[in-house]
Amino acid sequence: MTQLIRVEDLRVVAGDPGSEVEIVKGVSFALEKGEVLALIGESGSGKTTIALALLGYARRGCRLSGGVVQVGEHDMLALNEKQLQGLRGNRVSYIAQSAAAAFNPAKKLLDQVVEGPLIHGLGTRAELEAKAIGLFRDLALPNPERIGRRYPHQVSGGQLQRVMAAMALISDPLLVVLDEPTTALDVTTQIDVLRAFKRVVRERGATAVYVSHDLAVVAQMADQIVVLNGGQILEQSATAPLLKAPTHEYTRSLLAAARPDTGIRPPCGVAEEGPLLTITGLTAGYGNKNLHGMPAIRVLEDIDLTVRRGQAIGVIGESGSGKSTLARVVAGLLTPALGGLTFDGQPLGGSLSERTPEQFRRIQMVFQNADTALNPMHSVANILSRPLKMYFGLKGAALQARIGELLDLVRLPRDMAERRPNELSGGQKQRVNLARALAAKPDLILCDEVTSALDTVVGAAILELLRDLRQQLGVSYLFISHDISTVRALCDDIVVMYSGHKVHAGRRESFAEAPYHPYTDLLIHSVPELRQGWLETCGATHGELPPIGERANLPELCTFLNRCPVRVDGLCNRTAPKRRTLDNGSEILCHRDGADLLATQRGVTTTSFGAYA
Amino acid sequence: MNSHTLWLICRRFGAGVVTLLIVSMVVFAITAVLPGDAAQQSLGQFATPEQVAALRLKLGLDQPGVLRYLHWLMNLLTGDMGQSVSNAMPVGELMAGRVPNTLMLAGATALVSVPLALILGIGSAMGRGGRIDSCLSFITLAMVAVPEFLVATLAVLIFAVNLGWLSALSYATDITSPLQFLRTYALPVMTLCCVIVAQMARMTRAAVIDQLDSPYVEMARLKGVSPIRIVLRHALPNAIGPIANAIALSLSYLLGGVVIVETIFNYPGIASLMVDAVTNRDMALVQACTMLFCAAYLALVLLADLCAILSNPRLRNQ
């Protein structure tokens, strides 16, 4: 077969003329028709820049400085802007990372889908609209005839991503470039989108370049994988051999970090019996309060939770499940509408003004985004010294010594103390962030998605640090994450949240084996595995959901009802579920009992974690 | 229009009433310190104390300030804006005579300046950093850097006195032809454009650039959409919010801030009415004018926000 795509010695520079920095340093690869090639790497590896170069496009401040990009008969780097305009969205098309941002919020979807081909004269509006609707159908979008008439914000993220795929494919391009198309999605959504992509790409025989940081996702999609780092290719081979026997050290570290729970285990014997934090009947939300003091938008409903001294509790759930709100309530940033908090036997005030300085000290919070969690105008020493001065009144040499200790504790060199946050890398920032929390010698640290914004390898290191600190200091964690494997790597107990409800809580071990709450089941089996063919065989969300009749007008009904594969007509849609305890000690909020669940979940579960290590 | 938008309007209305109340109190407080009062002012330099005292009694100026304020407020609630003390005409009537003029001038200026500002702003946004951009930004700056009265006087000197093309005065009741309208309004409109175009153009440029940096514009480029179409069909609809805001702020200036233009071109608008009112210590009239400016400002800002909502389907369909 002929090479459809040929990239040779591609170089891209960034910056002002005179002080340009090369960010892509001579990359070459080739791709045959109908193949899918994956560009994989961490942030700053140049993968998106290369992908955009395939369309002859460089972002503001960047310049395609050399090499060859051959797409079919076109040499993309030799064409002028006008000619490129004719090719983009026509012979080469692009699927962006965040569909929510990449769709014009002011225009209807269908108009945006057909805009490109209309400009390129690929058909009349009617023909193109018909074609688009066909693609919508192929991509398993609900209500394909009507969905195009909606605006972007009226469509969920996963559906938007599929609409974008339709937009890319409508012109029957030679090449489709997919730039991290599922990164912004929840895992349970990601799986549907991946399936849709894969089917359409295969059916239409499209040639694609798939950009991702996630090896497991890439494993499902790609024939070829190119591993990038720092603008250079480290390793390039077919998917199967690369997964089995990576040659480059860096590739191996990527593989290892992909699933942290395979390498990291929570320490044993740290947790004590006494409860540190007790949450009872917590209800909280945002917006104006009504007559009964209930907020307009309720985010948390009737949550009970106990964190024991030295224990790490993981809270998982998809976006909108209320897990971050839980942390904010405990931190005192949001006053609960109902329910109470007890900290070490003392009632813990709902708002900041009701808390004692000692309580402030003993509860510390570490935020997800280290970029915004550190004041860019303060030096590291400054950031760390503030809690030391405030809580312990440290001064002078003692202060300096303690700052040094803290930096040691989070494994940062002491000379970093004088730097500003923007001189640090993402991982370093997160360590400083952690050190600031530790400076207070807290009993409880609230960790809100602390590894989510980091590259996998860096994130794994942070997890290891957290585990070691817990062992060393006996501190408790309320660890919030969307990623079940991260939680499993660190926590003793796990709580699963779904739309503000605690649907499943149990010991870490109980999450290894069915039965689970139906949502937990979905969650666990939606996490892509590092093997080819997983996407086709995994059972999650396969098949039609059992039909149910009309819902009772009862606010307490199961919130997972709409997506539940084991729902029961006449029961789930009529009465509120109740908490029940399973044999393995877990507590779930479901109508189904353990035996029921086990029966349905055994049937489709073919793997357990750790099998691919 | 849906319940959410309605709720927004109601809320704004409430906040607006509060703002108006504050404005009236502030104005009342400042004017209370003004030396002399309406009686003194209307009788003039050589008035005798008895005359002043008599007039004061007649006008009710002998009452304490707070009482007068409350009285005024009560009357306002019943829709009575009071009487002008300087010429015994109802304030409403005086205002009614001037408001159409002000609106006419503001309207004419808006008709010229808004498209001009949009063109300038969009033009420089498209050629961001380039020669056209620098040029336009320099021109807009230069336009705003000259005092208003100098622009006006110079323009009159050139176009009215030396060339005789346009009219030096702008108040003409007997406008019969479009040409005459042009002759009459050209100079003040030109002057005001110089003042407000720059600001609007700069904000338009910023708003459009803001959108041009967004992912969906990049997406549009990667779909092969031409730059002009990107700006007009993609960026602009989303930039309407901030642009409308800049326009609203500029237009609110056209109501109260044009006293210099009104003076030079002898144009009887609200601004000069208010200047008169201050000079004559005509409190009811001062209050009414300030209320009007304030209400107009709030209304314009609300209108701009509604524009933003209507141009944004997310807000529109909420």
Add this chain to the structure above:
Amino acid sequence: MTDHKDTPELISGPDSLRVFEGLNRGMSRRNALQMLGLAGVAAAGAGSLFGSAGKLFAEEATAGGKGKPGGKIRVAGMSSSTADTLDPAKGALSTDYARHYMFYNGLTRFDKHLVPQLELAERIDNVDATLWTITLRKDVTFHNGKGLSAADVVFSLSRHKDPLTGSKVMPLMEQFAEIKATGPNEVQIRLSAPNAELPSILAVSHLLIVPEGTTDFNKGIGTGPFTVGEFKPGVRSVAVRNKNYWKPGLPYLDEIEFIAIADEPSRVNALLSGDVHMINEVNPRSTTRIAASPKHRVVDAPSGNYTDLIIRQDQLPGKSPEFTQAMKLLLDREQVKSAVFRGFAVVGNDHPIAPGSRYFNTDLPQTVYDPEKAKFLLKKAGMESITMPVMASPAATGSVDIAVLLQQSAKQAGLKLDVNRLPSDGYWSNHWMKHPLSFGNINPRPNADVMFSQFFQSKAPWNESGWQNDQFDQLLMLARGETDDAKRAKMYGDMQTLVHDHCGIGVPVFISNIDGVDQRIKGYDSNPLGGFMGYMFAEQVWLDA
């Protein structure tokens, strides 16, 4: 706005200025004497006035027929506001006066030499200058068709005595002890004291005649040459020719649109661009522009208007005669005349009587600029290095510039002056006469008696400098009762000397009125009373287009 001058003008007699005017125009000495004689007769005892005084100037008497009828003109005054009024009693600005003369007539009327001519009065008789009988014309009707009657005159005059009318001439009217109708066309006025100047008092614009019982003056119902077509305070008025005007052939114009342009450069520009046909209050610096235009001309007239430095005598440092004297010496009159007024002024001599006017004391030595002497005087007073604030305002014409020049001269004498420019708004009520050093502006008072009584008598409310001089007060009383003109002149001369030597006002110059007029306007003349032909142009001018 900048030149907002809300100074009402109290004109209660023609004598001083008409002569001053006559002399300026080269009137023969004999004529002047003759005129004075006539006035003297009127003042001396019982007599009557029926047009005789005007006969001397018969060729200029108001008569229709020589102008061209028709045409519309637009006129721009210097300031207007929502306080614009068509109530003659409330007239405060030149724009008001000009309008009032369009719509109303007075019992008498000043001619261009400020001689009162009979207008609505057909005949005026008096007994001892105390009991006056006025006979009205019979053929006069108001714009609304009602005939003029004695009741209208009684109403028009009496209302000034009610404080609520807000009349600008209320103090002047206090001498009217009784006003009553003695017949359908006859009004009798009894004065509280003799005053031979009554005919000229009746010519004041505030005493124009309105129909009895008028409450809404915005309709401008009068007997005047024009009717109100439109009147919007602060915007404009349109005067439409009164077809039934009682003076045959008058007025000439069909319509006058009267507006005001406060900004002087804009006013001149409007004239030059042809948007208006006449303007008043032209800045002396703009005269070259108007003169340079072939289509326009400058009309200027010396007047008795002056801007004066007020040195309060009742407080320090004015209490020191040396200081007061030094301040007068520090006024560089020639510089003020040339730099501030570009020559459109006459040097003054620290008293209110303009050179060339009747009773002007020619023997009084002119104060000249002498910083050395001033320095000496200041040193003598022990004030050689004090710092004083001086209040000036655009409200008092040219005062800010005069103050700056004074500041420079004072520096040479070691005196430091801080010029405080105050806004026009509120200047008269809050600053005028209320500081040790301030500026005032006094419009023409054609009669020396009124001038001295209002501004120099010890107990006068507007005794600007708070000057107390018994000798002066006695002289003033004596002069009022003195019927011998020569003796009277001597007394006024002495009073000028007293004011010049001791009073706390410095009069650097008398300022001329300057109008700008389109060449097509004919019949336009100057009048020392003020611009716009003493505000009375409406009836007289025509458009030769």
Add this chain to the structure above:
Amino acid sequence: MNPLIAKSRPASSALALAKVSGNPSWLGLVGATVCVIWLLVALFGPWLAPHPVGEVISDNIFEGFSLAHPFGTDYLGRDMLSRVLVGARFTVGLSLVAALLASFFGTGCALLSVVSPKWLDEIISRIMDAFISIPSKMLALIMVSAFGSSVTLLICTAVISYIPGSFRVARSMAVNIEALEYVQVARTRGEGKLYVACREILPNMLNPVLTDLGLRFGYIVLLLSGMSFLGLGVQPPDADLGSLVRENIGGLNQGAMAIIIPALAIGTLTIGVNLLIDYLSSRRGRRSGGH
């Protein structure tokens, strides 16, 4: 109220403010040079003036260029060079002081309203709305009528007129920063409001606040020149640049230097400041974008 709408206006204007920029660096250099020159003139001008500012040195008004009077003479025959040199100090000084104060108070109120309870925020916002809706020239007129014309009053008026604008920009910025996690961290640490406002929020909005300050400086220069039209300004014989233009407007038809020079001075001053700000903010934009 929808948070998106509530924030959209100030946020967008703040954003826009930061993006009103992007001129090449040579224009920035020109702006910087002009600003420095005017600053020097303001500092040393009065000492360089060849004549006393109020002295009439010539009988000829509106003279043109001559060696004795490089900028000609004004409407009274005074030396224009001296008057401009002195006038620049007033214009630059007044505008600078007023702009600094307006920014100071505006930013202060913004910080206060961000860390305060909602009701106080609402009250402050309403008051600011009230002041912003009174046209600045009207306010100036009333103020001067009430308190007389003095340098202090001119500054007060300009400050009052421009506090609300500064407040709006600062508040929108502060609201955004307040939502950032490092501020939340400080709050959960139990920090006081003053600390949060001054140490956590303020340093991070200083740059845009300074940009805003520069813009306001330009506006105030123009406001002062506008006020001179209404007869308000510094006391004679001194005059700010706007008053110089105004008092010599009679010389416009003959193209007198007395009017051209101060007009040019105002022009170069405002343009210079704007160019410098544009340049600085574009640099800042690039710097923050680089990370």
